[in-house]
Amino acid sequence: MSSAQNHVLSTPELLEAILARLPPVDLLLVQRISRDVSSLITSSPILQQKLFFRPVPPKPSGEWTLNSLLRNKLLPWFVSTDDRWCMPSYDTLEHLDWARDLKARDAFLCKDASWRKMFPVQPPPQSLRIVEIRTGQRGKYVREAMIPFSTGVTMDVLYDIPWEYLTSERASEFSLQINGCPG
Known part of the structure; x- marks a missing residue:
């Protein structure tokens, strides 16, 4: 893996931004990649909202x-x-x-x-x-x-x-x- 890929995957904010673009079903499955990815998904308010585990604010x-x-x-x-x-x-x-x-x-x-x-x-x-x-x-x-x-x-x-x-x-x-x- 190149150093640029390592940098992206080891930077939680960048990885979160990438994962947020996935459809929910893929977001659930990608947790199997590693404990770090799973931990990021579990701790990210944005990703938890996308997976319907955390509430989003009501829309006007x-x-x-x-x-x-x-x-x-x-x-x-x-x-x-x-x-x-x-x-x-x-x-x-x-x-x-x-x-x-x-x-x-x-x-x-x-x-x-x-x-x-x-x-x-x-x-x-x-x-x-x-x-x-x-x-x-x-x-x-x-x-x-x-x-x-x-x-x-x-x-x-x-x-x-x-x-x-x-x-x-x-x-x-x-x-x-x-x-x-x-x-």
């Missing part, structure tokens, strides 16, 4: 950026519909790529998995409104809860709440909507 326009890393793995959490018959169900979850293989499922669902700490969108919502709607012979039953989050709603909460509900109520469906987030 109110625009949101969807976390494509999570969307690709957890599509039912990123599809919104008002049509009850098209909402994701427990069966939908069973057909996700990572859910088909027991070993892959165990690795993905590990309580310490990094995706659990990610924000689904940037800037992250500061509260989560949960609405449960049941329809039966006695009519419609609606229950609501609002949960505030000081640093923003992370994917672990968005995953665990519907998962607990769907695994206890196999016939149920779910839909998530982030108010103000362009569809």
Whole structure:
């Protein structure tokens, strides 16, 4: 390696500027290069924001950026519909790529998995409104809860709440909507 390359790779500010240009999926993978690169990515506020681990400040326009890393793995959490018959169900979850293989499922669902700490969108919502709607012979039953989050709603909460509900109520469906987030 030339001395110019060594200089760039050993200068954290230059390396950070280069890494910031990578797509998020590549930024995650490049951490495997070395402990130094991994440490830089973990300690850099800019790179952590790009990976949806740290919140970005709200934009004056109110625009949101969807976390494509999570969307690709957890599509039912990123599809919104008002049509009850098209909402994701427990069966939908069973057909996700990572859910088909027991070993892959165990690795993905590990309580310490990094995706659990990610924000689904940037800037992250500061509260989560949960609405449960049941329809039966006695009519419609609606229950609501609002949960505030000081640093923003992370994917672990968005995953665990519907998962607990769907695994206890196999016939149920779910839909998530982030108010103000362009569809």
